[in-house]
Amino acid sequence: MLRSLVAATALFATSATAIAQDASAPGTQTIEGIVAVVNDDAISFSDVRQRARLLLLSLGGQQPTQEQIQQLTTQALEQLIDEKLQLQEAAEYEVEVSDGDIANTIEGMARQSGITREELLGSLIQSGINPVSLEDQARADIAWRRIMGGLYGSRIRISQNQIDDQLERMRASSQQTQYQLSEIFLFAPTEEERAQAFTAAESITTQVQAGAPFELAAERFSSAPTAATGGDMGWVTIEDLDETRASIIREMDGPGLTAPITTDEGVYIMLVRNKRDPAEQTSTVDLTRITVNDGSEAALLEAVGRIGSCAEIDSVVDADENLRAVALTDVNVNELGPEGRAMVTATDLGRATDIFAQSGTLAVMFVCDRRDNVDDLPTAEQIEDRLFAQQLGMISQRSLRNLRRDATIIRR
Incomplete structure (x- = not known):
């Protein structure tokens, strides 16, 4: 570990009790040495200690070992470096975060925990944590999300093919x-x-x-x-x-x-x-069966060729006395038998199956709707939101790594 982190660990204390007791008054700022400088912006030992306490509290406040304290301190410093870079980028793009924005964010965090904002801030103070540490974290997070959304949000396009592919993979995974x-x-x-x-x-x-x-x-x-x-x-x-x-x-x-x-x-x-x-995947389908009265395969093929979609079935059948159509709704494909299930499953939506024998004549089935009854399959909108968030998240991580690479970071 870096010498600076070892020193910070020593300042941090060796137990949760010591961490809580070794807190500066929330309204004051301790003047201490500098642990790192990020493009001329300093990070103090006090900053690191406060953030490490916040990390410990967020993990449930268990009494940490010396090694765990060292890791929390390391993580605290890395978070603070990232936040300095994010806020510097926000200044570059003139992205402002108001006190109201921060208050609303903290209020939302408190609401998720079933407490008020005042109770949350009070618990921080009671644990020896200056609320400014949480506010600074919220400020950097809000600013960075606004930068990423503004720069890249409108550029990310989730196509219908991507949504369909993802849904198909989920259906396949269910098997x-x-x-x-x-x-x-x-x-x-x-x-x-x-x-x-x-x-x-x-x-x-x-x-x-x-x-x-x-x-x-x-x-x-x-x-x-x-x-x-x-x-x-x-x-x-x-x-x-x-x-x-x-x-x-x-x-x-x-x-x-x-x-x-x-x-x-x-x-x-x-x-x-x-x-x-x-899972046993069950599909419910809406079918329309068309039969030809005289058993003519040519007549049936000619009729199928004139039907471009299920919406056109009635008009084609009504104009030809040799044809008959029967609508079958909410049919479980597993109840069709092996041959019928295979035939319907292999047919695209809005298209006709191969010709088959039916009660002494010939028939086809048009597949007019299909509903896959698989637990936990998200909607198309949910998939789109998930893919968008994944892409924006990857861009955000890459952008932050690039900022780190180009920054002047001095650890002391």
Whole structure:
């Protein structure tokens, strides 16, 4: 670890009680040394200590070990560096965040916890945390989201093909064993960073095992796009994961937390929340059966050729006494028998099946509507929102990494 972080750890104290008691009065600012400078903006030991206390509180306030304090301090400094860069970018683009914006954000956080804003701020003060630390964090987060939304929000286009492809993958996944997973990902592209990330992941794992909410840990620490939803990945199959994680998840007996998993990109902590066997997918369809009275295949083919959609069936059939149409609604495809099910399943919406024998004559089925009854399939709008958020999240992470790369960051 960096010398500055070791020094910051020493200032931080060695237990949750000491952390809480070693707080500056909320209305004052302690004059202390500088732990880092980000493009001429200083970060003090006091800033790091306050943020580390905030991180500890957000993880449930368990009494940390010395090693966990060191990891919290490391994470606190990295967060503060990111926030300095975000606020500097906000100044560059003249993005302003008002006190009212911050108050509304904190009020929303309090509401989610079932308390008032005043009660939330009071709990911070009682825990030895200056509310300014939370307000600064909210200011940077709001500003950064506005910058990313303004620069890239209008450029992201989610096509209908992307939505359809995602929905089709979800339908296919429902026919395989699925795992309900959550993740925490610590981005660490170099070997040295991966070693540090692994140690940090061990600390986070210990905190979660001691009762800290996994969702809060993901929101605070994860670099994955799922951090915005507390690490929730939803229901996924083994094939959706890289081989390293897949092999570990596959061997787990049931719900639980994995040990840190090292990959080429960084370190993962996976939470297996549930597992389910392949679902029996049932489709409900609306069909229209057209038969030809004289049994003429040519006549039936000619009629089918004149029908461009289900809406045109009645007009074509009414104009030809040799044809008859019967509407069949809310038909479970599993009740059609093996041949009928295969035929209807293979037919596109609005199109006709192959010709088949029906009560001494010939017939076709038009598939006019299809509804897949699979649990947990989101709507098209939900898929679009999810894909948009994922793309914007990846752009946001890449932009922040670029800012770090180009910045002058001096750790003391």
